[in-house]
Amino acid sequence: NAGVTQTPKFQVLKTGQSMTLQCAQDMNHEYMSWYRQDPGMGLRLIHYSVGAGITDQGEVPNGYNVSRSTTEDFPLRLLSAAPSQTSVYFCASSPRSASGANVLTFGAGSRLTVL
Amino acid sequence: SQQGEEDPQALSIQEGENATMNCSYKTSINNLQWYRQNSGRGLVHLILIRSNEREKHSGRLRVTLDTSKKSSSLLITASRAADTASYFCATDAGSGNTGKLIFGQGTTLQVKP
Numbered sequence: 001n002a003g004v005t006q007t008p009k010f011q012v013l014k015t016g017q018s019m020t021l022q023c024a025q026d027m028n029h030e031y032m033s034w035y036r037q038d039p040g041m042g043l044r045l046i047h048y049s050v051g052a053g054i055t056d057q058g059e060v061p062n063g064y065n066v067s068r069s070t071t072e073d074f075p076l077r078l079l080s081a082a083p084s085q086t087s088v089y090f091c092a093s094s095p096r097s098a099s100g101a102n103v104l105t106f107g108a109g110s111r112l113t114v115l
Numbered sequence: 116s117q118q119g120e121e122d123p124q125a126l127s128i129q130e131g132e133n134a135t136m137n138c139s140y141k142t143s144i145n146n147l148q149w150y151r152q153n154s155g156r157g158l159v160h161l162i163l164i165r166s167n168e169r170e171k172h173s174g175r176l177r178v179t180l181d182t183s184k185k186s187s188s189l190l191i192t193a194s195r196a197a198d199t200a201s202y203f204c205a206t207d208a209g210s211g212n213t214g215k216l217i218f219g220q221g222t223t224l225q226v227k228p
Contacts, residue, residue, distance in 0.1 A: 031214025042220035106157035
């Protein structure tokens with residue numbers, strides 16, 4: 001199994017440009033989420049989804065859009081990139097758990113630099 | 116604001132020593148997890164402890180949970196150079212079955228050979 005696949009691994013943007021970070025999982029997990037990781041800040045939740053067609057905001061959603069048209073894919077769109085969005089982005093997925101204990105599987109990350 | 120705070124932020128020990136990392140959180144939880152991140156990689160799940168458990172073991176890992184103090188600790192015994200990584204606690208912040216976790220800021224562990 002490939003697990004969670006993120007593309008691209010690295011990207012440089014100019015301020016104001018838009019782009020989409022791709023995330024795909026092949027484990028048939030219902031839940032997917034996007035985090036950003038900044039030095040000294042740990043991981044902060046951007047958006048998450050509990051199933052196809054259902055998304056919700058996390059802690060830092062401004063400047064980002066998501067959609068979940070299929071179980072497998074959960075792309076993250078930057079509408080108009082800003083230097084403050086320079087970060088490492090992680091996509092994660094987890095299966096629905098009868099016990100409510102959601103263990104996340106992470107992708108390898110996408111490093112984004114906005115100039 | 117983030118749910119968890121970890122202490123210490125950085126830890127440097129010799130191979131063979133034990134490493135202890137602490138995590139405090141703010142709201143009620145259903146469970147708490149610990150993840151590991153090697154440099155430049157994604158996070159990998161290590162262990163989960165439920166709110167009704169006080170201690171859990173997995174190999175050289177021992178996790179404790181004190182819900183009255185809203186705190187947890189991760190102990191790595193007989194550390195190895197390969198344990199060098201960042202370690203994060205994560206809670207569901209009582210959000211239930213949503214796949215949504217709130218992470219602490221992490222502890223960076225360096226194990227010197």
